[in-house]
Amino acid sequence: MNHIYRNIPSLGERYRPYFRIGAAVNAKSLHTHRDLLVKHFHSVTAENEMKWEEIHPEDRRYEFAKADALVEFARNCGMYVRGHTLVWHNQTPASVFLDDLGQPAAASVIERRLEEHVATVLDRYKNDIGCWDVVNEAVVDNDTGFLRESRWLQALGDEYIAKAFRIAHQVAPGALLFYNDYNETKPDKSERIYKLVAGLLDQGVPIHGIGMQGHWMLDDPALGEIERAIDRYASLGVRLHITELDVSVYGNVHGTGGQSKAMLPYDDVLARRLAKRYGDLFSLLRDRADVIESVTFWGIADDDTWRDNFPVRGRKDWPLLFDVNHDAKLAFWSVVEF
Numbered sequence: 001m002n003h004i005y006r007n008i009p010s011l012g013e014r015y016r017p018y019f020r021i022g023a024a025v026n027a028k029s030l031h032t033h034r035d036l037l038v039k040h041f042h043s044v045t046a047e048n049e050m051k052w053e054e055i056h057p058e059d060r061r062y063e064f065a066k067a068d069a070l071v072e073f074a075r076n077c078g079m080y081v082r083g084h085t086l087v088w089h090n091q092t093p094a095s096v097f098l099d100d101l102g103q104p105a106a107a108s109v110i111e112r113r114l115e116e117h118v119a120t121v122l123d124r125y126k127n128d129i130g131c132w133d134v135v136n137e138a139v140v141d142n143d144t145g146f147l148r149e150s151r152w153l154q155a156l157g158d159e160y161i162a163k164a165f166r167i168a169h170q171v172a173p174g175a176l177l178f179y180n181d182y183n184e185t186k187p188d189k190s191e192r193i194y195k196l197v198a199g200l201l202d203q204g205v206p207i208h209g210i211g212m213q214g215h216w217m218l219d220d221p222a223l224g225e226i227e228r229a230i231d232r233y234a235s236l237g238v239r240l241h242i243t244e245l246d247v248s249v250y251g252n253v254h255g256t257g258g259q260s261k262a263m264l265p266y267d268d269v270l271a272r273r274l275a276k277r278y279g280d281l282f283s284l285l286r287d288r289a290d291v292i293e294s295v296t297f298w299g300i301a302d303d304d305t306w307r308d309n310f311p312v313r314g315r316k317d318w319p320l321l322f323d324v325n326h327d328a329k330l331a332f333w334s335v336v337e338f
Contacts, residue, residue: 047084082132087118134165213245
């Protein structure tokens with residue numbers, strides 16, 4: 001690591017009066033990015049280690065070692081842990097929905113598996129993890145429909161969402177429980193998210209917050225669109241977390257249409273554009289600190305980011321505040337100097 005920025009201010013300490021600053025980590029980055037984590041972040045989220053296929057790959061087999069290591073790291077460093085995620089249409093073994101003959105399992109069997117998974121994972125970490133993304137990305141993106149036609153919906157109907165929250169609350173009554181989604185600022189989708197959470201609240205479901213992922217870009221979404229979504233969700237009286245923040249230097253991350261495979265040069269012009277975007281975003285988030293209590297980056301530095309592979313595999317992106325050498329970028333200074 002280049003130590004030219006060793007004495008830079010702590011991002012987490014700078015934002016302590018506003019909201020908690022976190023980062024998504026993995027088994028490797030706990031070691032390779034430890035210095036940055038300890039200095040700048042007060043919260044960690046498992047990038048993949050707590051998703052179903054990683055922590056519960058087979059019906060009667062759990063693999064807790066990597067998740068345990070993350071929790072131990074956080075405990076030793078005095079860091080908060082956001083659990084991610086219990087129920088999702090992706091990264092869930094196909095066997096969850098099949099019987100022993102490889103045919104679609106009965107709804108009662110799938111429901112039992114859901115209950116057992118949520119209860120087992122929550123019980124193990126109920127004293128260490130302060131909040132959970134209980135259900136992830138259950139709402140459709142397009143202009144019609146409401147809930148995603150996932151295997152969960154097909155097997156259990158829309159009740160699977162409320163059931164997951166109720167099980168989680170029963171096992172870990174002290175944990176804050178969140179619904180988490182992307183494209184959360186787009187008007188049509190944000191209204192679906194609002195409708196979902198409002199409906200759960202009306203049913204008395206123990207849901208405490210909405211996770212706005214924040215996979216944003218240099219020019220999209222507009223600040224006004226983000227502000228409108230924050231205010232709309234806050235009107236429900238729930239907590240708001242920005243859960244997966246990064247800013248792609250490319251467009252169309254979760255949209256439609258083609259993507260150029262050409263890699264942009266990360267030059268001074270692009271660095272200034274990214275800094276301006278981050279500065280504007282954090283100015284807005286500070287203004288809404290009365291309803292936003294946590295901002296988590298989806299990664300730590302540009303040498304380890306999922307955006308190098310999505311939506312164009314192998315194309316380098318520079319979406320975070322620290323570069324590939326773990327040095328603070330111009331974007332970092334635009335966030336801490338205000």
